[in-house]
Amino acid sequence: MINVGVFGYGTVGSGVVELIDANKEVLKKNTGDDVKVKAILDLRDFPGDPFEKLVVHDVNLIVNDPEISVICETMGGVGAAFKFTEMALKAGKSVCTSNKELVALHGPYLLKLAEENNCNYRFEASVGGGIPILRPLQDALTADKILKVTAIVNGTTNYMLTKMTREGADFNEVLKEAQDLGYAELHPEADVDGFDAARKLAILSSLLYGKTVNYEDIPTEGISKVSSADIKYAKALNCKIKLLAKYEDGESGAYACVAPHLVCEDNPLYNVDDVFNAILVKGNMLGDAMFYGKGAGKLPTASAVVGDVVECAKNPGKNVPLNWADEQVKLSGFENSSRRFFLRVKEDAKEAAKAAFSDIKEVNAGVPGEFAFVTGKLTEAGFAKVKESLGDKVLNYIRAEE
């Protein structure tokens, strides 16, 4: 019998409990043993809930229970969740989580703690929700040098950008609708300013680079500056605007960044709309492979958490190391990485812009009073300098994905 403890009986936690009950046959087939939730930690009571008798209020009842070998941490946050995860790992219990904040902040420390205590810390659900991506990168794409990962990992912003594209609506309008529908939070900064995507990218980048990438070091731009005019130009270019989380290990050195990008029709990410997520991986031998699915939601996320439980159950008392060292690294390649840029300037700066950027391609979308164009390939540093020279004549700019 694999006895599981659950920390936090909210959306994902209740999904985990529901899944383990509903899919007991699948779990028995895949682990070779019965899997059962033995206790659920939550401050609240749940009268009438089918699992109300499993709810406990004292974490010690779980971390000191010798029968419980795996714990699902679905509390969220970096306070109690951190402390309880620490306690569980020190007690030799594997912990599986969807808590991207905690993984981005303390991942390598918790991985080391798991190693020292012959158990495992796993977090497939923290990136791309239900989409298997961390495990394929660690276990399947092992013959390739991973040159680039380009990902849509925030469903809220992808939903908003899709709606702006379909309806020609402006950012604030769509945000309000998304909030009314519950797709966006009342304090939507984590999503719309790109911080959620940056945390997920920090986890991905750390596993790819093998050292710890701090999410606060990742250059991050959100989507709040994307306007309906930008969307019009994107359409004129047969592109869509997507919030991309990118990791690249190229000639100019490795870098990670989060920013809105123009994504053209021939890119498989072009068709990733609504709340869907996708991670496009480029290997030096494989070429492009893409992983697509639901990046959030109670049951898809629970599916990834419990997939990790199965892995832990198959390795009792044994640490399976991940490639993520507790050594901070500042990825420094961003300034020298190069790409084309889409730029809009006031009409009276047309000649100045033409002089400042050589090799431009004008774009016309019927927006009056301005001049818009796509630059040739420039480094980030080079672009910033030229853009600076145009001062407040610049209305907006968006990076173009290859």
Add this chain to the structure above:
Amino acid sequence: MINVGVFGYGTVGSGVVELIDANKEVLKKNTGDDVKVKAILDLRDFPGDPFEKLVVHDVNLIVNDPEISVICETMGGVGAAFKFTEMALKAGKSVCTSNKELVALHGPYLLKLAEENNCNYRFEASVGGGIPILRPLQDALTADKILKVTAIVNGTTNYMLTKMTREGADFNEVLKEAQDLGYAELHPEADVDGFDAARKLAILSSLLYGKTVNYEDIPTEGISKVSSADIKYAKALNCKIKLLAKYEDGESGAYACVAPHLVCEDNPLYNVDDVFNAILVKGNMLGDAMFYGKGAGKLPTASAVVGDVVECAKNPGKNVPLNWADEQVKLSGFENSSRRFFLRVKEDAKEAAKAAFSDIKEVNAGVPGEFAFVTGKLTEAGFAKVKESLGDKVLNYIRAEE
């Protein structure tokens, strides 16, 4: 040192040798040891080839070499490849292959042989080329009951159907072009008649069902009956025609089938064009997840073969079982599985067709002399019976994917 033997120095075999040489650092990082090709078995010599000194003509020099622990079988075919794989596994050497014919024919026997000899038989490259799919199904999507797999796994037919869709060209025209370009073989039956897809589906279905699905038992229709008229109707329905390999484990029992299907815009497979492959997996908790990439080619395929080498290298002397028993099963759910059908009949059979099928939706694509429509949901058996009643008035039919 992990010494690798390679059986067959053709396209994929030379890709494997090239990859292991080029990506030695990646392989060392992922296995913790140096990985090197020690010998290549081929009947031919390769004067001037950078690895010509590694070529041997006697299989015993590889299977009896105590230093070689893993073998890549990239010969193809089910004759010598079978015999040599058997010899290698009996000698306790793990074998990794891209040979779908051999896996579909003798997979469970070779897996058992590997188990008995404490080594492994692996074949990620046999389905979807470079796309990781078998390992994610076995190792990541372990918390879900897999309800359905819908896959585009044959690049040749997908290329042809894409070209027919873009250019309005007919099957024979496009086939000739594809042959001239080397995308289709001179004897293209394995691809265009769906047998290649059926073999890949047999491997997938066996791993999903846990017992052996014989590819010859899979109802299989190719694309040779797809005409430019069908393509016109598909466009009128905002659909594309795709050759789908499907496994479903639903209310009417499990079944597998290969056939052209109408795939509509809202299905993620709609955008999988040209030679690309994709596998759409539906879990009871996860919902839909899709794996997309290059289903063939020298280096993408080599990437999957060597990914398996890494797994074998990490498990020396230890068999890691796969869920595929050596027990034949006939999946019997096809006749009772239900869907809508697109049907074209001669114009004079319009009233008869309307009477025979209730709940039809007419489709107009400006093709003279005929009447075309989409039926309501019918079982395969039910559809076959009604279609039979219309005799030679039926011009063509194509299944509609949900």
